[in-house]
Amino acid sequence: MSNSQKRRGGANAVAAARAGQRSSAALRIWIVSAVVAIAVLVGVVIAVNRGVNNDTSSAGGSSDSGVTMPASVLSDDGIKLAVGAAGVDVQLWIDMQCPACKAYEARVDSALEKYVANGTASLTVHPIAILDNSSSTKYSTRAGSAVVCAAAEGKFWQYSKALFENQPAEGSAGLTDDELVKYGVEAGLTSAAFKTCVTSQAQSAWIAASTKAATAAGVTGTPTIKVEGKSLTSGTLEELESAIKAAAS
Amino acid sequence: MGVVARLALAGVFFIAGLAKITDLDVAVVSVKSYQLLPDGVAEIVGIVLPLLEIVLAVLILVGFGTRIAAAALGLLLVMFIIGIASLWIRGMSVGCGCFGSSLLAAASPPSYAEEIVRDIALLVAAGWLVLWPVTGFSLDSWLNNKELAHLRK
Numbered sequence: 001m002s003n004s005q006k007r008r009g010g011a012n013a014v015a016a017a018r019a020g021q022r023s024s025a026a027l028r029i030w031i032v033s034a035v036v037a038i039a040v041l042v043g044v045v046i047a048v049n050r051g052v053n054n055d056t057s058s059a060g061g062s063s064d065s066g067v068t069m070p071a072s073v074l075s076d077d078g079i080k081l082a083v084g085a086a087g088v089d090v091q092l093w094i095d096m097q098c099p100a101c102k103a104y105e106a107r108v109d110s111a112l113e114k115y116v117a118n119g120t121a122s123l124t125v126h127p128i129a130i131l132d133n134s135s136s137t138k139y140s141t142r143a144g145s146a147v148v149c150a151a152a153e154g155k156f157w158q159y160s161k162a163l164f165e166n167q168p169a170e171g172s173a174g175l176t177d178d179e180l181v182k183y184g185v186e187a188g189l190t191s192a193a194f195k196t197c198v199t200s201q202a203q204s205a206w207i208a209a210s211t212k213a214a215t216a217a218g219v220t221g222t223p224t225i226k227v228e229g230k231s232l233t234s235g236t237l238e239e240l241e242s243a244i245k246a247a248a249s
Numbered sequence: 250m251g252v253v254a255r256l257a258l259a260g261v262f263f264i265a266g267l268a269k270i271t272d273l274d275v276a277v278v279s280v281k282s283y284q285l286l287p288d289g290v291a292e293i294v295g296i297v298l299p300l301l302e303i304v305l306a307v308l309i310l311v312g313f314g315t316r317i318a319a320a321a322l323g324l325l326l327v328m329f330i331i332g333i334a335s336l337w338i339r340g341m342s343v344g345c346g347c348f349g350s351s352l353l354a355a356a357s358p359p360s361y362a363e364e365i366v367r368d369i370a371l372l373v374a375a376g377w378l379v380l381w382p383v384t385g386f387s388l389d390s391w392l393n394n395k396e397l398a399h400l401r402k
Contacts, residue, residue, distance in 0.1 A: 024396060028389070032314035036321065039304040043297030050273070050296070169284055171339045236272065 067110075067117045071154030078124040078210070079151040087122035088115070088247040093214050093224040094160075096143035097131040097174070101223045102164040108240050109161065120248050125156065128211040130222065131170070139174030144207040146180045149197035150189055158187040251384030254374035258322055259310035261371060266302030273299075283332050301325070309378070312387020319378035326372045330365055337361040 073080045078091070090112070094101040115121035127147050129140035143163055150159035162183040168174045175183075177199045184194055197203065214224075225232045227243040269276040277295035281288060302325070308318040383390050 024392065028314040028392075029317050032308060032317045035304055035308070036301065039300040040297050043300045044293055046273075047293040047296045050292070234272070 067113045069113055069116060069157040072151045072156035073154075074148065074151040074156075076206075076209075078126045079148070079156050080122065080124050081116050081157060082122035083117060083119045085122070087119055088244050089226075089228050090115075090121045090123045090244065091126065091226045091229075092123065093126045093128055093219045093222050095128055095131050095140050095222040096147065096160070096163055096167070097129075097134050097140040097170065098222045099167065099170065102167050104223045104225075104235055105161070105164055107235075108237055111237055111241055111244075113157075115244050121244050125160070126210050126214055126219075127160075127207060128214045128219070128222065129207050130211060134170040135168065135172060135174040137174045139168060141204050141207055142174065142177070142201060143180065144210075145201045145203040146184070146198045148203035148206050149194055150184060150187070152197070152203075153189055153191065153194060155187055155189055159184055159189060162187050251378065251381055252386055254377045255309050255312060255315070255384060255387070258319070258371060258374050258378070259306045261306075262302045262322060263306035263310070266299040266306060269295075269299035270303065283336065285332060285335060298325075312384060312389050315378055315384065315387060315389050316382035319375045319382065323372055323375035323379065326368050326375060330368045330372070333361055333364050333368070337365075 070081055070083050073082075094105070112121070112123060116123050127144040129138070129144045131140045132138040134140070147156055147160045147163065150156050163175070163180070166175065166179075166183060180198050181195050184190075184198065223235075225240070227240070228247045230243070232239050232243060273296055276299055277292050280286065280291040280295040280298070283291075285291075286294060301321075305318050305322050305325075308314055309322065378384070383393065
């Protein structure tokens with residue numbers, strides 16, 4: 001506000017007040033805009049920095065850190081990945097169509113690989129199909145059946161990872177049978193038996209039973225992960241690591 | 250009414266922003282899961298959004314620059330409504346991530362109608378503040394009064 005405005009006084013007070021209010025309102029708009037612009041700028045800087053960090057960590061090889069997962073063993077009670085017998089019991093329920101499962105797996109896969117490979121944890125994965133309505137071809141069941149086919153040949157981990165990496169969008173037609181076979185071949189599943197198993201959806205009954213058992217066990221969404229029977233709730237890597245460490249000690 | 254609108258908007262956005270900012274990974278994934286934006290853009294939006302929500306919530310709470318802050322929140326709400334409606338139309342079942350919801354809870358299909366109704370209610374509150382921005386217990390009204398008093402001397 002200028003000094004001349006102040007001095008005018010008297011009859012001009014109301015008009016001056018209006019003008020003053022207007023200029024101070026304009027000032028407030030500028031201040032708010034500046035604050036908002038700073039917030040946006042800070043966010044962009046954080047985003048760029050995180051991008052750089054992510055790049056370096058993946059270049060360091062998060063999943064290909066030299067750790068090899070043991071061959072998967074298919075049982076009626078899930079797909080087992082374990083070295084030795086006495087590891088911490090980790091149970092994971094996934095739907096191959098579920099984006100959150102893909103995100104969660106990408107976040108924790110190197111930790112799971114580490115703890116399974118060194119015998120600290122015994123992992124049991126339960127593929128289920130609860131999102132068949134999210135594709136026009138019941139992709140949940142088809143892809144679930146395909147990963148069970150791979151599990152029977154010991155290559156569940158590699159194959160399910162490949163399918164997550166190529167996960168189709170929800171509401172799409174999903175990957176075709178040919179594509180499901182192709183990613184299997186890339187993961188080393190070259191047998192004719194695997195191809196037949198995938199294209200005939202030979203394991204869809206297994207998936208249906210797994211889904212039913214999961215529902216009966218109180219699993220309402222995917223991913224669900226339990227360490228020694230206790231559900232994890234926040235979905236962070238730290239949560240999983242500390243739960244496994246606590247159970248192992 | 251104006252004060253109630255301010256408190257409601259500030260509370261909702263502050264909590265939502267805080268929940269997201271404490272787990273940025275989830276915030277970024279939930280923006281990406283809408284599959285509306287390219288990954289690079291989604292990454293930036295996922296981080297800028299919670300910051301913006303908190304800053305605007307604080308401005309609305311103290312009542313400083315209420316009109317423009319309410320207009321900005323209204324714009325965000327319109328974007329949210331478009332995002333949720335697009336999920337609904339495309340038959341996608343991602344968690345809306347509205348309150349930085351955990352990845353582990355994201356699978357059961359959320360109620361889109363409920364979320365849109367909630368956002369429309371907030372939009373009405375924001376619209377109210379754009380039309381009548383000067384409300385009680387706000388920095389704006391305090392500043393205005395001070396200026397008037399000053400001028401009348």
